[in-house]
Amino acid sequence: MKRLISACVALAMPLLLALPAAAFETRATSAFIIDQTTGTVLLAKNADEMLPPASMSKLMTLYIAFEALRDGRLSLTEKLPVSSHAMSYGGSTMFLDTTDRVSVEDLIRGIIVLSGNDACAVIAEALSPDGTEAGFARFMTQRAQQMGMTNSTFSNSNGWPQAGHRMSMRDLALLANRLITDFPSFYPLFSEREFAFDGRAPQNTRNRNPLLALGIGADGLKTGHTSEAGYGLVGSAKQRERRIIFVISGLQSAQARAEEAESIVNWAFRQFAVKPVAKAGTAVASADVWMGRDQSVPLVPTKDVSMLMPVATHGTVNAEVIYNGPITAPIAKDQQIAELVITPPGLPETRIPLVAGNDVPTGGFMSRIGTVAQILISQINEAPVAPAEQGS
Known part of the structure; x- marks a missing residue:
């Protein structure tokens, strides 16, 4: 019995009272907030819905690239060619062309800081089982399933709007946690605020993460925006011994994203404590x-x-x-x-x-x-x- x-x-x-922490009323259409230190979920709003992730899905390309670097299949100094397909991408780019051969280190910094769509395609073609970005996207989906990201499917390497390219906010948080814990030597790259690649893109040199300059412990990871997805952010911040990871999507502007992200960090650290x-x-x-x-x-x-x-x-x-x-x-x-x-x-x-x-x-x-x-x-x-x- x-x-x-x-x-x-x-x-x-x-302490004084036995009251629940005030629930956070997010403006995001979907969100997931977790205290990484204890594994406690602080907020989940449409967290398992498969949504267009925009550039936040670049984190999966980075994870696979870091695995290749760890396993010796890539090196930071290796220089990769740029295909006409990679060069064809618009949006946020490193302004690469087919005459370039770019080091893996520069490509990774270009993805993290500049959100380079072209840089993702170069990495994808280098690591693809069949040499194509589409083949790499299929591998991304398989690898995501192996990692427990069951609500993620990929059609490209960079989040360019395309049918079938979807992730959930919970999956993005899981991916962020894996990047932080599996690759601590690479993780500091996510807090880099500026990267002027070859001086050729003066209008695209700054990290779009609005939290990095605020002094609140934020050190990653990736913004995203398309007209379909709205404005989103996979963020993380550490204060003293605690770290939080959060994902928001569907905000109406970059300003709203910045305000919401800062509010989340302040709420998570001020309203909760490890006891x-x-x-x-x-x-x-x-x-x-x-x-x-x-x-x-x-x-x-x-x-x-x-x-x-x-x-x-x-x-x-x-x-x-x-x-x-x-x-x-x-x-x-x-x-x-x-x-x-x-x-x-x-x-x-x-x-x-x-x-x-x-x-x-x-x-x-x-x-x-x-x-x-x-x-x-x-x-x-x-x-x-x-x-x-x-x-x-």
């Missing part, structure tokens, strides 16, 4: 034991537990301990037998494994007789009482 125990988990930092909730080896509850030397066993976490909480959370948090019990002895110390389920106000639940705090051997004969007697008495006391017979 599944047992529920109400538990009160103490927090180390007493300790349980200490390793300290009992948070106890579980009933069947046929054991002891009638209960303490339930303890195996490691210190910290969680993201609204800053207005008071010094205790209500929680539930769930286990199937009573638990039959013998029980070994550190045997997992329960879960601590904590649901901070306004946030998703977190489940923490709990183990036995000590050994509970099988009880002796008299102990087992006492346990059975207790169960029988309990059942008798809980049995319904028959109504008294009425006389005629």
Whole structure:
């Protein structure tokens, strides 16, 4: 039988109220915000809808390029040719032509800082299984599926409007997280604010990320805009030990995108904080034991537990301990037998494994007789009482 125990988990930092953080009312048509440090989803709005990602999908081309650099299939100093197809792209470009041979490092900086559509196509043709951008797009889709990005399909390397080129905001956040964690040596490139390639594109030298100059910890990753997609941004910021990742899409202007992104960063860091909730080896509850030397066993976490909480959370948090019990002895110390389920106000639940705090051997004969007697008495006391017979 599944047992529920109400538990009160103490927090180390007493605060004033036990209120949920105010929900963020985003103007974006779709959005996803996650605290990367704890994995807590702070906001999801149409997060799994497959939408045109515009230039934000360039992050997938960059991820595959970084994999090729890591595996030795590309080098930063290698120079790649520019095809007529790559040269044909309009929009944001590095103004490449077919006489160029461009280093991989310059192409990567051109994608990140200048949002070069032509640079993406050059990388795509170099890494494509069949030498074409279309073949690279098919590989992008396959690789995305392998990475768990199940709501992403690609038709090109750069987000140029094309049928079937779609990503969800959750997938873009997953991709951003992988770029940050898998390629820490390349990630600083995303905070580069200016790149004047060969002096040939003076009107396209600055990173369009509106947060980089604000001093709020923002250090990536990619803007996007088409008439179909609106204005979007895959952003990340780090303050002290916390990092957030967010994706917004469908804003009406670059100004609205900048304002929304800054508001998200301020909200995520000011309204939430990581707080300790349980200490390793300290009992948070106890579980009933069947046929054991002891009638209960303490339930303890195996490691210190910290969680993201609204800053207005008071010094205790209500929680539930769930286990199937009573638990039959013998029980070994550190045997997992329960879960601590904590649901901070306004946030998703977190489940923490709990183990036995000590050994509970099988009880002796008299102990087992006492346990059975207790169960029988309990059942008798809980049995319904028959109504008294009425006389005629």
